[in-house]
Amino acid sequence: MPKTARYNSTAKGLMKWAEAELEHVGRIAAIKDKDIQYSYALSTVNGMAHLKDALAERASKAGHRKGDLLNTHDAVIRVMKHLVQTYKVNLNTIRQFNTRHVLSNMSYLTKKNTTRKNSK
Numbered sequence: 001m002p003k004t005a006r007y008n009s010t011a012k013g014l015m016k017w018a019e020a021e022l023e024h025v026g027r028i029a030a031i032k033d034k035d036i037q038y039s040y041a042l043s044t045v046n047g048m049a050h051l052k053d054a055l056a057e058r059a060s061k062a063g064h065r066k067g068d069l070l071n072t073h074d075a076v077i078r079v080m081k082h083l084v085q086t087y088k089v090n091l092n093t094i095r096q097f098n099t100r101h102v103l104s105n106m107s108y109l110t111k112k113n114t115t116r117k118n119s120k
Contacts, residue, residue: 021079052073084109094106
């Protein structure tokens, strides 16, 4: 059973982290070499997997920032799905390097329509 990571991040810190991770996507597309694109996309998906988990952890404890954190969480998942599909990222590579078992299950990246639905 995977252990639960404790990211102990602030909401502001997570939003800055998300901003930095999302900037990588444009840089990946700007690179012409397919091997470098793949490697960069793989690294970015790995970082975003940690970010997604950290956002979910903080959102479960957040007060007035919960909506922002959940919206960012959903955006990160959408971008991860895009990267996996566009650059054919092999999730097994990320799973192999998850030796400390801190990442949550990543099966949501290969399924359709699995992001959280807003309830209004």
